[in-house]
Amino acid sequence: xxxxxxxxxxxxxxxxxxxxxxxxxxxxxxxxxxxxxxxxxxxxxxxxxxxxxxxxxxxxxxxxxxxxxxxxxxxxxxxxxxxxxxxxxxxxxxxxxxxxxxxxxxxxxxxxxxxxxxxxxxxxxxxxxxxxxxxxxxxxxxxxxxxxxxxxxxxxxxxxxxxxxxxxxxxxxxxxxxxxxxxxxxxxxxxxxxxxxxxxxxxxxxxxx
Numbered sequence: 698x699x700x701x702x703x704x705x706x707x708x709x710x711x712x713x714x715x716x717x718x719x720x721x722x723x724x725x726x727x728x729x730x731x732x733x734x735x736x737x738x739x740x741x742x743x744x745x746x747x748x749x750x751x752x753x754x755x756x757x758x759x760x761x762x763x764x765x766x767x768x769x770x771x772x773x774x775x776x777x778x779x780x781x782x783x784x785x786x787x788x789x790x791x792x793x794x795x796x797x798x799x800x801x802x803x804x805x806x807x808x809x810x811x812x813x814x815x816x817x818x819x820x821x822x823x824x825x826x827x828x829x830x831x832x833x834x835x836x837x838x839x840x841x842x843x844x845x846x847x848x849x850x851x852x853x854x855x856x857x858x859x860x861x862x863x864x865x866x867x868x869x870x871x872x873x874x875x876x877x878x879x880x881x882x883x884x885x886x887x888x889x890x891x892x893x894x895x896x897x898x899x900x901x902x903x904x905x906x
Contacts, residue, residue, distance in 0.1 A: 758880065759904060761798065763888070764895035767791050775905070777898070780809040782818075796905045800843065807831040811841035811870060814852055821848065825855040832863050841904075843870040843888075846881060868904065 762770040763777035765784040770776050775795040778786040782802035791797050801809035804823040812819050812827045819827065821844075828840040840863075844852045849871055856867055868885035878899045880887045886900035 757902060758878075759900045759902070761796075761886070761898040761900055761904075762895045763798075763800075763898065766894070767794070769894040770794060777811070781806050798841070798905070801827070807834060811843055814842055814844040814848065815872075821851040821855040824852050825859055828856055828863060828867055829859050832866050836866075839866050839868050841868045841870055841885070844872065846871050846873045849884075870898065870900075 759775060761775045761777050764770055765779070767776050767778040767786050767790045772793045773795060775798070776791050777798040777800060778784075778791060780786075780799035780801055798811055799809045800811045800813050801807070802813045802818045804812060804819040804827045807827060807830045812824055814821060814824045824842050824844075828842065831840045832838065842852060842856070849869065852869075857864065869883070870886040870888065871881045871884040872888040873879070873881050874891045874896075875889055878889050878897075880899055880901060886898050886904050888896050888898045890897040
């Protein structure tokens, strides 16, 4: 998600030479069962499909910061960070921030807010399975899928094979790091900046709802 120039974030996260940035708070999730009981997003899952830890009225585009180290994100800002994988974040690491978007890296955690589809993480076909499982469990919720702009078509093709009612509940979060704030047409949010400490996304109103 960060600490890259043109290298996909998944490859950098999994590189053996990468130093641990979250200390004792980083742990690979053991099973979905243990996640549901102890994870910081567990409470949100039962009330709002785990779309965010908190929600707020939004009247315009929202800025979201995402990082493998959420403590690097300025206080009070909306945060996206990992619910599982090598850079799993703790609830304490996002304290003092705004809304929290929890990201599933491998398709195993439908209690998370979003799925990460990129090399080394979930695949386009895996995205369809994740979306279907998430919406089957929470049919009135939404499923957020992150992917690169170049891979968006493949992800859409996979998800479009799902029942038609599910399509309206999918929000696409597209990486298009031009360096200028924007939202790609048809997307709910666009990650427009890749930085050394965090990436920055601009999202449509209601992205957290």
